[in-house]
Amino acid sequence: MxxxxxxxxxxxxxxxxxxxxxxxxxxxxxxxxxxxxxxxxxxxxxxxxxxxxxxxxxxxxxxxxxxxxxxxxxxxxxxxxxxxxxxxxxxxxxxxxxxxxxxxxxxxxxxxxxxxxxxxxxxxxxxxxxxxxxxxxxxxxxxxxxxxxxxxxQAREIPDEGLVAVASRSHAGAETDAYLKLFNVLNRVSAGSSLKFCLIAAGEADIYPRLGRTMEWDTAAGHALLSAAGGCVRTLDGIDLTYGKRNQVSDSAFANPHFIAFASSDLVSFKHKTASAVA
CATH class of the missing domain: 3.30.540.10 (Fructose-1,6-Bisphosphatase, subunit A, domain 1)
Structure with missing residues (x-):
């Protein structure tokens, strides 16, 4: 081990x-x-x-x-x-x-x-x-x-030629497309399940926006992996995604807000001026 x-x-x-x-x-x-x-x-x-x-x-x-x-x-x-x-x-x-x-x-x-x-x-x-x-x-x-x-x-540094974005195979849509236009995306790939976190952690992709419903058990393992590899997962407000959300006023227990997974915290410093508009 x-x-x-x-x-x-x-x-x-x-x-x-x-x-x-x-x-x-x-x-x-x-x-x-x-x-x-x-x-x-x-x-x-x-x-x-x-x-x-x-x-x-x-x-x-x-x-x-x-x-x-x-x-x-x-x-x-x-x-x-x-x-x-x-x-x-x-x-x-x-x-x-x-x-x-x-x-x-x-x-x-x-x-x-x-x-x-x-x-x-x-x-x-x-x-x-x-x-x-x-x-x-x-x-x-x-x-x-x-x-x-x-x-x-290890998650990679921001490539000069542009980002590789990974999106949900089953759940990506117009909001995801609009969000990714805020970045210099060279290539986009689709993947299912928490493999999207893994691709970023392994240095094979750079950004994964999830502008749809997920639950904590969908994201926690991939989030921990990506954090350990040097990346991060933030809500659209720029706050770290958290766990154990039992008594939520606006949603059911253990439901996540929309979030973005990043290979590098340097990407977070880019202010997504229209992120709230596409969420």
């Missing part, structure tokens, strides 16, 4: 186990999905992955409560705690159903309101990422029956 920290080791082990469970369903010819109360899809793979994560985290770090998407959707939310896990067992269910491979397992550790460590695993792509603030960020290729060989990654 890249860390001597048992909490981090448990997070990585849980993500790998969840990914294995997801792939066992992914190999099947047909995937049946049903709609949750919020109209988002859920499959047996989501539930199998969540069960693996909860089993491993509860066994190895029972003192840290777990807020997981499917349990939260069913109304099971632990009491408030200074330290907790945020889990999306299968981020990108639409990508899973469409078989494009761009889905991930997300596990984050939150301390206070800050996502301080995160693992993002894309099992169909055999890529796993881990980052911890103050420690660094890494990526490894997952090969069956072989130990992970981790390599350090």
């Amino acid at each position: 890249i860390s001597e920290n048992p909490v981090h080791d448990a997070m990585i082990a849980a993500a790998l186990a969840a990914g294995k469970a997801i792939l066992s369903h992914y190999s099947q010819e047909a995937t049946e999905a049903r709609l949750k109360v919020d109209s988002s899809p859920v499959t047996a793979a989501d539930e199998a992955a969540e069960a693996e994560i909860i089993k491993i985290l509860s066994t190895h770090v029972p003192s840290i409560p777990i807020i997981s998407e499917e349990q939260a959707s069913a109304g099971t939310i632990p009491p408030e705690s200074e330290r907790f896990f945020l889990v999306d067992p299968l981020d990108g269910t639409k990508e899973f159903i469409s078989r494009n491979g761009e889905f991930t397992v997300n596990i984050a550790l939150v301390n206070g309101v800050e996502a301080v460590a995160g693992v993002v695993y894309a099992p169909a792509l055999s890529r796993i990422f881990f980052g911890a603030i103050g420690k660094g960020a890494w990526e490894a290729n997952v090969t069956q029956d072989k130990d992970l060989i981790w390599r350090s990654i």
